[in-house]
Amino acid sequence: MASASFLSLLVLVAMASAVSAQLSSTFYDTSCPNALSTIKSAVTAAVSSEARMGASLVRLHFHDCFVDGCDGSVLLADTGSFVGEQGAIPNNASIRGMDVIDNIKTQVEAVCKQTVSCADILAVAARDSVVALGGPSWTVPLGRRDSTSATGNTGDLPAPTSSLAQLQAAFSKKNLDTTDMVALSGAHTIGQAQCKNFRSRIYGGDTNINAAFATSLQANCPQATGGSGDSSLAPLDTKTPNAFDNSYYNNLLSQKGLLHSDQVLFNNGTTDNTVRNFASSASAFTGAFTTAMIKMGNISPLTGTQGQIRLSCSKVNS
Secondary structure (H helix, E strand, C coil), X not given: CHHHHHHHHHHHHHHHHHHHCCCECCCCCCCCCXXXXXXXXXXXXXXXXXXXXXXXXXXXXXXXXXXXXXXXXXXXXXXXXCCCCCCCCCCCCCCCCHHHHHHHHHHHHHHCCCCCCHHHHHHHHHHHHHHHCCCCCCCCCECCEECXXXXXXXXXXXXXXXXXXXXXXXXXXXXXXXXXXXXXXHHHHCCEEEHHHXXXXXXXXXXXXXXXXXXXXXXXXXXXXXXXXXXXXXXXXXXXXXXXXXXXXXXXXXXXXXXHHHHCCCCXXXXXXXXXXXXXXXXXXXXXXXXXXXXXXXXXXXCCCCCECCCECCECCC
């Protein structure tokens, strides 16, 4: 009898854990019914002011989720006694939009005190950024809580020099499949990249690049390393850099992927057919993209009583 009772207790605990880990699209319906509309209006204003900010907010969500899960840790600023993720190589002088998230947080706090997490704001802001740039919408599961620490371990973020095998391994580690990977890479239909991340590709480092495309990029990306040239920018999608569409994949068909990690998706490999499919069908791309964004947003969230709801996204509650 005692064993049976113990087994029942274990089952109940397991069920409770499973329930607490579930995110819900209706999480704030009662506690903060104006949360989503507040976030949306703020994101729309930010993207209207600077189109590039849409890509920056999507990237911020991605860089949060791929490091220790979608817990808002990427937003924590360094202090004298705390070193977070923002200064790590993939993020240093690269990630942006933290000020926009801080502004959104201030507005949300004004309507609902210490209710909506920074991690959830990131997830919703990424969706609203895509919509603001003409892309698809999706229902964002909510209920994430914020971390109280950051490991600074950004090694799980794929590099712009990644091979196809390295990309597949990085995404597989987060329980995202190859289709998810190719679809999420399509976020590069918006945004810009720094010269230092594609310099080698346009100066003979890759053979799978359109020659005229490489030459056009060299004008603003000097071959010499160091200095301001490293941070000069080029659009990831030269056709429609501020529109969320499927032209990114058509660029790959023409060997006009800006980053090495872009073009490896179409380079006589296992992902070629997926790229062709997304290039020929905008609906196939957007369907796969929204599915992948929901899956990515569910990477190891803190839920229930884990973590906290930060009052300020840049620092842990005192």
